[in-house]
Amino acid sequence: MFVTIETWQITLFSVAVALGSTLVILPFGIALAWIFARKEWPLKAIIETAVLLPLVMPPVSTGLILLEIFGRRSPVGEWLYDRGVEIVFNWKGVLIAMAVMSFPLLVRAARTSFSEVNPRLEQIAATLGASRWRIFFVITIPLAFRGIIAGSLLAFSRALGEFGATILLAGNIPGRTQTLSLAIFNYVQTGREHEAYTLLSITVMIAFASVWCSEWLLHSTKRT
Amino acid sequence: MLLRCRIPLPDFAVDIDASFDARVTSIFGPSGSGKTTILDAIAGLINVNEGEIEIDGRILFSSMRAINLSPQQRSIGYVPQEGALFPHLSVLQNVLFGSNRASGLTARARIETDHVLAVLEIANLLDRPITKLSGGEAQRVALARAVLSCPQLLLLDEPLAALDVALKEKILPYLSRVRDEFSIPMIYVTHNLSEVLALADWILMIRKGRLLAQGVPKDVLRSPDTIAQFAEEQLENVFAVMIIDADRVAGRTRVQLESGQELFVPYVAQAAGQAFQVRISPGDILISTKQPEGISAGNIIPGFIRRIGRSDGQAMVVVDAGAEFYVRLTASAVDKLELIEDHPVFLIMKTHSFRIL
Numbered sequence: 360m361f362v363t364i365e366t367w368q369i370t371l372f373s374v375a376v377a378l379g380s381t382l383v384i385l386p387f388g389i390a391l392a393w394i395f396a397r398k399e400w401p402l403k404a405i406i407e408t409a410v411l412l413p414l415v416m417p418p419v420s421t422g423l424i425l426l427e428i429f430g431r432r433s434p435v436g437e438w439l440y441d442r443g444v445e446i447v448f449n450w451k452g453v454l455i456a457m458a459v460m461s462f463p464l465l466v467r468a469a470r471t472s473f474s475e476v477n478p479r480l481e482q483i484a485a486t487l488g489a490s491r492w493r494i495f496f497v498i499t500i501p502l503a504f505r506g507i508i509a510g511s512l513l514a515f516s517r518a519l520g521e522f523g524a525t526i527l528l529a530g531n532i533p534g535r536t537q538t539l540s541l542a543i544f545n546y547v548q549t550g551r552e553h554e555a556y557t558l559l560s561i562t563v564m565i566a567f568a569s570v571w572c573s574e575w576l577l578h579s580t581k582r583t
Numbered sequence: 584m585l586l587r588c589r590i591p592l593p594d595f596a597v598d599i600d601a602s603f604d605a606r607v608t609s610i611f612g613p614s615g616s617g618k619t620t621i622l623d624a625i626a627g628l629i630n631v632n633e634g635e636i637e638i639d640g641r642i643l644f645s646s647m648r649a650i651n652l653s654p655q656q657r658s659i660g661y662v663p664q665e666g667a668l669f670p671h672l673s674v675l676q677n678v679l680f681g682s683n684r685a686s687g688l689t690a691r692a693r694i695e696t697d698h699v700l701a702v703l704e705i706a707n708l709l710d711r712p713i714t715k716l717s718g719g720e721a722q723r724v725a726l727a728r729a730v731l732s733c734p735q736l737l738l739l740d741e742p743l744a745a746l747d748v749a750l751k752e753k754i755l756p757y758l759s760r761v762r763d764e765f766s767i768p769m770i771y772v773t774h775n776l777s778e779v780l781a782l783a784d785w786i787l788m789i790r791k792g793r794l795l796a797q798g799v800p801k802d803v804l805r806s807p808d809t810i811a812q813f814a815e816e817q818l819e820n821v822f823a824v825m826i827i828d829a830d831r832v833a834g835r836t837r838v839q840l841e842s843g844q845e846l847f848v849p850y851v852a853q854a855a856g857q858a859f860q861v862r863i864s865p866g867d868i869l870i871s872t873k874q875p876e877g878i879s880a881g882n883i884i885p886g887f888i889r890r891i892g893r894s895d896g897q898a899m900v901v902v903d904a905g906a907e908f909y910v911r912l913t914a915s916a917v918d919k920l921e922l923i924e925d926h927p928v929f930l931i932m933k934t935h936s937f938r939i940l
Contacts, residue, residue, distance in 0.1 A: 487681030
């Protein structure tokens with residue numbers, strides 16, 4: 360396998376942005392998963408479905424929606440542009456596309472593990488004088504920890520493999536927004552199959568490692 | 584303590600109005616009568632529709648005055664049936680979980696950790712993971728955790744229910760010690776009569792969310808109304824006995840009740856003089872008005888009828904035969920034998936109907 364500087368750059372960029380997107384969605388994903396697991400309100404199912412939608416929608420459609428939201432001619436895009444923040448066709452677009460597409464995976468895994476935490480433990484902690492925050496950080500999060508980490512790894516893998524939404528929101532600009540999947544597509548299109556296979560091998564290795572870790576964590580959760 | 588609350592449940596509503604001031608108050612009733620719901624209401628873990636909950640003049644909940652303290656503010660130690668220890672924390676971390684609250688108290692009100700560990704004999708367990716504790720150890724740790732939060736009131740929800748009979752007998756003394764060593768009033772939920780008699784000095788009898796009777800356990804448990812309730816409930820006769828001799832060949836052990844009355848129970852490989860408890864279900868005892876002859880049962884004991892309680896075609900007859908035996912009969916059997924109070928009768932009990940505790 361011949362690894363060029365370009366290949367390294369693409370790999371590093373993809374891993375860095377995927378990691379960034381996972382870190383960005385982590386607090387929101389945990390909060391939402393906890394709310395889904397513990398709170399009931401009318402029309403909850405609609406919100407839950409909306410959050411899970413990117414999982415089943417064609418990624419290109421999600422990308423199009425994101426482009427409509429963050430494009431310079433939209434109110435949000437314009438507002439951000441006026442403050443010097445540009446989303447479309449740069450790394451921030453890549454990060455947002457990855458974040459939106461991987462968010463449902465994190466929420467789903469974290470929600471399941473929150474549901475498995477016995478609410479009685481939280482109640483007893485409250486009778487012992489623990490504040491809500493202490494209960495959340497000392498009881499709930501540690502007990503749901505494996506599920507949250509497994510969900511994060513899944514989200515990271517999904518982010519790394521993102522293609523459809525990214526190409527619409529961030530384009531496929533070498534050295535600027537080109538991720539592993541976009542580069543593979545590009546290499547195949549331009550007949551540089553050797554490079555494509557190199558990137559493919561790297562993708563397989565990273566994806567295998569993270570899915571394996573995630574599965575291991577989920578199964579060891581069930582054992583305990 | 585004042586406990587007046589109304590809580591609707593799917594099948595019935597818990598509707599209690601009681602006022603008591605005892606060291607240990609037992610909430611006694613069959614499974615599914617709303618006992619845990621009452622504890623949850625006191626601890627502030629569920630919504631109460633209306634009512635008032637007050638401890639030592641401190642209002643925890645009052646629908647009229649719109650007061651509803653959070654579980655954190657109530658200062659109540661709760662030991663649920665399953666113990667609910669935090670499985671990811673060590674025994675020590677569990678035990679000290681609520682001691683933050685205690686640190687705000689004056690030195691006099693604070694309960695010393697070492698004292699609690701000594702009373703409950705758990706000092707040697709502190710480094711163990713929760714998953715490596717036995718059922719009895721876990722209950723003692725849960726008890727220590729609740730006591731060390733220095734609560735104003737301790738709620739115990741059938742703390743012995745999940746334990747096997749042998750273990751129950753071992754844990755009961757720890758509960759008595761907690762009662763005697765730390766002056767925290769307790770509310771003790773159970774459906775076991777012998778636990779009530781061993782621990783409680785006040786009893787609230789609950790059935791389907793309603794208060795049937797309250798008072799000193801011995802009085803309440805002897806009232807005809809209460810006995811009538813027992814006709815429909817799981818109740819067992821439990822006696823402390825001492826071995827006279829154990830005959831392996833005959834397959835039986837001769838034991839003596841505290842009154843001196845002798846009984847035959849199944850063979851146990853133990854020496855004379857050993858003390859233990861035996862148990863017999865009220866449904867396993869026969870009553871005869873004449874001394875039976877040519878019968879295989881090992882125990883035929885004379886006695887007198889003390890009380891008869893009836894409910895829905897069932898009757899619970901209390902017979903004094905050296906100890907008080909509760910005997911479950913149908914109402915028609917009571918009529919057929921013309922059983923009345925002070926009537927002499929014979930109790931017939933198979934050796935094998937006794938279970939050794």
